Amino acid sequence: MKENVTEICEKLDNLLLHTLDLMEEKVVTTIQLENHLRDGHLELAKARYIQGKETVGMLRVPQDTPITSLFDLETSYPEHNEDETELNTSSLPRFSINLKDKEEINKIQDPLKWFGVLVPQSLKTAQKRFQESLYLSARISDIGAELNVISKDFEASKEVKNQLVRNSEGESDRIAKLQGEN
Template identity: 30%
Template sequence: MSDLNKICNVLDKLTLDALTLIEEEVQMKLNIENAMCGGEMHLAKSRYILGQNSVSSLQLPTENSPHFEATVTVHSEKDELIGEKTRYLEVVKREDQIDPVRWFGYLVPQDLYHAQTMFRQALQWVIRATNLQMQLIETCGTIEQLKELKRKLSIH
């Protein structure tokens, strides 16, 4: 099998991989959209139950609020062997940490907790979609390099 045939076979495989990654990324984006819409719906229900001013941006921390730290942080790792970055979520648990739902009171409707769960799920899907996008960019870069190599081999 010649080098040109080998490159064509690898290009075919990488193109199929790219299409699979595109499909997975589209599915992740649909999942994100559904989770965000569901979370927003639960927020609207909570706002209806508690009243217009009970669930609003007025309850969110401002610059003058006491300091608080995020409950979830995003980290990235670079694989030295492949050169690929992956991102993951780290959930931080501390004893003194207050659940952000408590910013809206102590007797809040279950819909507020459901909204929180849906937004957290959306965040996980955003990270997965980002990782898929990075894989897709790397795969497309490899495809372009192989196409250039194929052109050079075809000329000779």
């Protein structure tokens, strides 16, 4: 019994350490996301300043055609590997954002063309910053999903540990009672 409690305590410690690593990664990635979004907005402001506030704005977005994304969001659930004893990843979703195929991209009008043929470099840079922020958002979602799975695994392991401790305490009380009778 002591070995089982010890193994579960080690598993709980490992889960907590992994949680701290993931939380640190999430904070760092969130800061990167904020920086990319801030830089993207600043580049948009530069483009508005260069071209004028009338040429870069929502009034230039076409209202008659549907707006289609250049990216695809895919959610996958990886197969459970026998090697992964630490974490149940079968219920862990993975989010990936991919640029669409070249054929599909050719059908979609590049959003930069909405603002003219010769757009300023700052507008192109803003587009790149916002695209990079999409990838970071997917990574933050992956980390959040993994944190949720770890939290559930932690609670389940904690419950098993509490049961084992209660059972061992009950057995020690019974042994003490038997020794008191002798």
